[in-house]
Amino acid sequence: MSFLRGSFIDALVVLQMMVRDALNQAMDEELERDERVFLLGEEVAQYDGAYKVSRGLWKKYGDQRIIDTPISEVRAGLRPICEFMTFNFSMQAIDQVINSAAKTCYMSAGFQAVPIVFRGPNGSSAGVAAQHSQCFAAWYAHCPGLKVVSPWNSEDAKGLLKAAIRDDNPVVFMENELMYGVPFEMSEEALSKDFVLPIGKAKIERPGNHVTLVSHSRCVGHCLDAAAVLAKEGIECEVINLRSIRPMDTDAIEASVMKTNHLVTVEGGWPQFGVGAEICAKIMEGPAFNYLDAPVTRVTGVDIPMPYAKILEDNSVPQIKDIIFSIKKTLNV
Amino acid sequence: KLKMLTNISNVLRACAQRNVAAVVMSARTYADFTPEATFEIKKCDTFKLDEAPATQVVLTRDEGLEYYRIMQTIRRMELKADQLYKQKIIRGFCHLYDGQEACAVGIEASINLSDHLITAYRAHGYTLTRGGTVKEIMAELTGRRGGIAKGKGGSMHMYTKHFYGGNGIVGAQVPLGAGVALACKYQGNNQLCVCLYGDGAANQGQIFETYNMANNRYGMGTSVERAAASTDYFRRGEFIPGLRVDGMDLLCVREATRFAADHCRSGKGPILMELQTYRYHGHSMSDPGVSYRTREEIQEVRSKSDPISMLKDRMLSNNMASIEELKEIDVEVRKEIEDAALFATTDPEPPLEELCNHIYYNDAAVEVRGTNPWAKLKSVS
Numbered sequence: 001m002s003f004l005r006g007s008f009i010d011a012l013v014v015l016q017m018m019v020r021d022a023l024n025q026a027m028d029e030e031l032e033r034d035e036r037v038f039l040l041g042e043e044v045a046q047y048d049g050a051y052k053v054s055r056g057l058w059k060k061y062g063d064q065r066i067i068d069t070p071i072s073e074v075r076a077g078l079r080p081i082c083e084f085m086t087f088n089f090s091m092q093a094i095d096q097v098i099n100s101a102a103k104t105c106y107m108s109a110g111f112q113a114v115p116i117v118f119r120g121p122n123g124s125s126a127g128v129a130a131q132h133s134q135c136f137a138a139w140y141a142h143c144p145g146l147k148v149v150s151p152w153n154s155e156d157a158k159g160l161l162k163a164a165i166r167d168d169n170p171v172v173f174m175e176n177e178l179m180y181g182v183p184f185e186m187s188e189e190a191l192s193k194d195f196v197l198p199i200g201k202a203k204i205e206r207p208g209n210h211v212t213l214v215s216h217s218r219c220v221g222h223c224l225d226a227a228a229v230l231a232k233e234g235i236e237c238e239v240i241n242l243r244s245i246r247p248m249d250t251d252a253i254e255a256s257v258m259k260t261n262h263l264v265t266v267e268g269g270w271p272q273f274g275v276g277a278e279i280c281a282k283i284m285e286g287p288a289f290n291y292l293d294a295p296v297t298r299v300t301g302v303d304i305p306m307p308y309a310k311i312l313e314d315n316s317v318p319q320i321k322d323i324i325f326s327i328k329k330t331l332n333v
Numbered sequence: 334k335l336k337m338l339t340n341i342s343n344v345l346r347a348c349a350q351r352n353v354a355a356v357v358m359s360a361r362t363y364a365d366f367t368p369e370a371t372f373e374i375k376k377c378d379t380f381k382l383d384e385a386p387a388t389q390v391v392l393t394r395d396e397g398l399e400y401y402r403i404m405q406t407i408r409r410m411e412l413k414a415d416q417l418y419k420q421k422i423i424r425g426f427c428h429l430y431d432g433q434e435a436c437a438v439g440i441e442a443s444i445n446l447s448d449h450l451i452t453a454y455r456a457h458g459y460t461l462t463r464g465g466t467v468k469e470i471m472a473e474l475t476g477r478r479g480g481i482a483k484g485k486g487g488s489m490h491m492y493t494k495h496f497y498g499g500n501g502i503v504g505a506q507v508p509l510g511a512g513v514a515l516a517c518k519y520q521g522n523n524q525l526c527v528c529l530y531g532d533g534a535a536n537q538g539q540i541f542e543t544y545n546m547a548n549n550r551y552g553m554g555t556s557v558e559r560a561a562a563s564t565d566y567f568r569r570g571e572f573i574p575g576l577r578v579d580g581m582d583l584l585c586v587r588e589a590t591r592f593a594a595d596h597c598r599s600g601k602g603p604i605l606m607e608l609q610t611y612r613y614h615g616h617s618m619s620d621p622g623v624s625y626r627t628r629e630e631i632q633e634v635r636s637k638s639d640p641i642s643m644l645k646d647r648m649l650s651n652n653m654a655s656i657e658e659l660k661e662i663d664v665e666v667r668k669e670i671e672d673a674a675l676f677a678t679t680d681p682e683p684p685l686e687e688l689c690n691h692i693y694y695n696d697a698a699v700e701v702r703g704t705n706p707w708a709k710l711k712s713v714s
């Protein structure tokens with residue numbers, strides 16, 4: 001009897017957690033678990049992090065493990081988490097990310113591992129203009145030797161960040177500033193200290209039969225919103241949250257396309273040589289091509305540097321109406 | 334007796350010619366060698382330092398023989414690489430270290446293998462002093478499976494324990510070196526990192542960023558060392574103390590490194606060493622090396638400051654070794670190089686099945702796309 005009552009109460013306890021807190025929890029748990037893990041970046045220590053993602057960690061772990069730095073990179077025997085205030089700043093250190101981090105395991109024939117996580121906000125924000133709004137998913141995902149991860153909600157954030165920290169390879173972990181303050185439900189499993197999500201596996205956030213939507217990061221939410229609107233019109237969208245850009249879960253996309261026969265990719269980044277472009281190429285080369293009833297449609301950011309004025313900025317990124325429009329064009333309805 | 338007198342007079346004549354200041358500790362019969370001798374070395378210019386490395390240093394016979402052997406090995410290995418490159422057996426980039434042996438050997442003499450070292454692309458000498466073998470270095474240059482990086486890295490990407498290459502991007506190794514030093518401090522293991530770079534890197538922004546980080550409330554055990562042609566590089570740290578060292582004199586380099594290592598390990602923070610050294614070859618194999626300097630200059634350095642000759646003269650003039658003994662070492666070294674070259678030219682190339690291996694570390698096997706969609710290759714860690 002008491003056993004039944006316990007589980008009934010557990011089921012009622014649904015915790016809402018913001019993405020930044022999920023990231024914070026992930027880092028806190030991994031700092032505690034492995035003393036080789038440490039965090040460095042601009043303002044991560046005393047300032048509690050430019051976006052407060054590292055709040056409280058400096059107070060708990062001290063100078064040794066939470067380090068304020070200029071934009072630069074370190075490794076060797078330790079497991080650093082390197083925070084970029086934004087991935088736009090990572091370009092200052094990109095040579096290190098690519099030439100010193102990504103390629104080293106291969107160049108040394110497996111002798112020298114680089115267990116480092118590069119994390120920070122990626123993609124567009126609100127009113128931060130062209131130099132602070134670029135999406136770097138395609139640039140980093142282009143490079144063998146890196147793993148590139150792009151969480152959407154709090155569960156993604158926590159599970160994937162823990163996986164990234166525990167991974168013995170360089171992982172580019174792309175967060176989104178606009179998502180930091182968004183709360184999501186966290187299951188009990190997700191709240192545990194050993195909750196780790198596999199890198200390279202996508203998640204079907206919403207099943208459907210008529211069209212496959214593939215997205216990552218903030219756009220996943222837009223896809224779900226578009227799907228909710230279209231459901232009222234009898235169009236059932238299957239929404240796939242990529243979670244990992246490299247390696248990408250091509251199998252999941254193919255299985256879905258083979259079911260729905262239609263594919264729309266949605267991303268915040270620019271169209272040329274982007275994530276959607278890669279998905280198109282992959283689908284063409286695989287078994288799912290023969291199941292397509294229409295060419296793949298890519299919904300992307302507009303091919304321009306990000307403007308400042310609100311009306312311009314709003315119209316530079318995919319909106320829900322753009323997604324709906326594209327789906328209907330793809331379905332020819 | 335006559336033999337001994339002849340010997341001493343030869344030695345004295347050699348002394349006068351080479352202008353090597355030496356003190357003979359004791360004169361014995363020809364059969365006995367002097368176990369150790371004290372030498373006067375050049376004083377280092379200092380910057381922001383109250384003390385300087387010693388100018389009177391002791392070299393033992395055993396040390397001398399060991400240093401001679403390693404320097405000669407580096408010299409012969411580099412010259413063999415030159416030969417193989419011209420025969421097109423080594424391809425791509427090849428940056429040779431001959432002339433600079435005093436640096437690699439002098440530094441290693443004053444640090445431990447448990448310390449750390451990182452350098453730029455002129456790395457063959459350091460790969461050797463840091464524990465690599467001639468055989469695996471040469472096989473890496475020829476791109477064979479027996480190479481130190483299994484043929485995957487080439488000239489600029491060789492690694493051993495606590496040696497982080499071999500780095501192709503000018504200056505990039507400097508922040509990495511600071512990171513290694515940070516790891517030493519973090520782990521409290523009293524180890525230090527020697528981080529080398531050249532004149533080209535010296536003007537880069539990331540060098541100064543590294544100075545800033547190394548000194549900025551970290552007190553890291555980073556000792557930064559450079560080879561320079563002129564100007565006061567050792568002062569460029571501004572808030573980091575510096576030493577200017579005769580990089581052609583092994584004993585100078587050894588003593589300065591000892592001083593620098595003590596400085597670091599005692600918690601005084603980073604230190605800059607400017608090693609004035611000289612490479613006989615051009616920058617790389619595609620640089621004849623005579624468009625920006627004269628052959629006379631190269632010849633002069635060779636005759637007056639060659640590090641191996643300097644050590645040899647010191648040992649001979651102090652009766653610390655015989656000429657036959659040194660010749661024997663030469664023969665052994667030559668054989669080692671020849672054997673290594675034979676291995677490097679006959680060892681097969683890496684197998685194609687291993688093309689995609691080692692993209693990731695400690696990871697499950699993955700499929701890698703080949704040149705076309707049907708080429709599904711395999712990668713294991």
